[in-house]
Amino acid sequence: MITGKLYLHIGPPKTAATSLQIAMQEADLPRLHYGGTFQPREDNVGSSAQTPHKASCGRLAAGDADVRSALDEIGEHLRGGNLILSEEMFLVEQHDNPFPEKLRRLGDLLSDIPTVVLVTLRDPREGLPSLYQELFNGLPLTEKLSFARFCRGPRARCYDYTFVHENLIQAAFRDIRGIEFHDLTAGEVPLSQVIGHDALTDAMLILRRANSGAKTGPDKRTLPPVSLKSIGGMRPVRASLDRTGLRGTALSRHAAATFDRIRLRPGDERQLRLPAHTAGRLDTCLAGARTRLQPMESPQ
Template sequence: MGKLVIHLGPPKTATTSFQRFFSTNKINGIIYHGVHQPRVTSDTSLCAEIYNFTTSIIRDDEQLKNRIERLSFDDNCIHLFSEEMFLVGSRGLTWVDKLKQLRPVLENVQYEILIVIRNPEDAIRSLYQEIFFRVQDSGINDINTFAKSVHSEIYMYDLFVDKLEELGFENIKILDYMKLINNIYSLEEIFNVPVDIPLRLNLSNQSKRKNQTYYANNADLRMILRSKMLKCFGSILPSALNRKIYNYLPRMKLNHVKPLDVNIESEVLKPFDYSYAEILSKAI
């Protein structure tokens, strides 16, 4: 009987590198169904189907459950799924909402949940750089506000694991980010398959930094102009007009144009550090 392994991330824990490794390497005993990098808009994989199911209003869970059950009975392989978007709020849904929909799909199959934990200060800083321009609309203008927001709550690892268990998830396996990126784990250690080779990751999507100064990622002229426009006219212009003006702004990729203060206050960071220390002791 096969087993499903659901790798959830979270974001900024080498998820893209993890996905690239398994999408580009054929490994005996492991069949990869997860995200392929770079992402494509027309993803028709089973992983994409499961994710879309968790965010859809109209759901046919029996049909999807039958597909997954057939998959698990087909062979003795590990069927690996990887999608960090389960842990990212989107389409008006929180990560908890999505996981509530995911749990029943796994009802009658043998599965394991795989999560990677990283020093929360580094993870929060990296995510802040990644989505800095996207969170401007919600009034998040500094990293301490960001750390206290819903965007960072996933890095309160003890509460995250508690929520997984509360939702009924079992067999939660925790990996240490530092061991993962330093190629210390073997595939046999993680997946219990007789393949004694290291999981070698080539890191990507790393934080932009120059001369010890951190910069916002994914900067383009349109985002920067929109950010300025929202600060000046956000409460004056109707949102429809704001969007129309935004669509006419020019696109141009820019590097090292928005320096960020990424120092998190110790009082803000303290509960994250306690949480990290507690869960790190449970990592394999």
């Protein structure tokens, strides 16, 4: 019989998730088992966190043996205590897989498991420039050339806390709690500030700085150069290469190498500020989340 809860931390990315994951895997907490994500990520293969994420991406079906095994493992932990998983990739758009769809699949997968969703609350004015810097090399050319366009695109929606909350509700998650980003960067934090008032111990988590991007000032981020090669990542170009059978051929590789030498913008330190309208809207979303998602006693 399941008596415990699954605490599921979903990010967003660039909100000290890696620091929290390292702290959790190093902590010894009574009746609270940590099932991943493990750092470094090569140690995360087959973890209780990895398999649900693969299923949320549609890479594993609900009836797959690995999924059944992961659910059995989660259930076993919840028969003797509580379990916490952390995976910020649940809020990352991947391979044309929007994160609302990932949350919907995740909700279906965990429908029989008492789940508390943990969302870290960070000022988008700080979080989005950091996320932009991390994703930069894989962005479409239009977003590489315009941070404002990135902020209006789907990859930035993980910092629209109203949108995140609405999609969690639509995925049938009801117990959704907020963690303040500044708590995760303070060096140490009580467990109760991570999972809420029903923490069974007053233990402290020790958090170390990890996976932070290069920053040269309050608004400046170091970004790599942009070359004409980025055109190859645009959807129409990829589709054309697929239709003609040129993808991966010697000709396409030669063209990519040639285009990579043609620079549209040099690598530089760039000031990344959210457009005023976007910043104002996301500020309102963050303020609303701080009202709705404060840690609280779970409903009886």
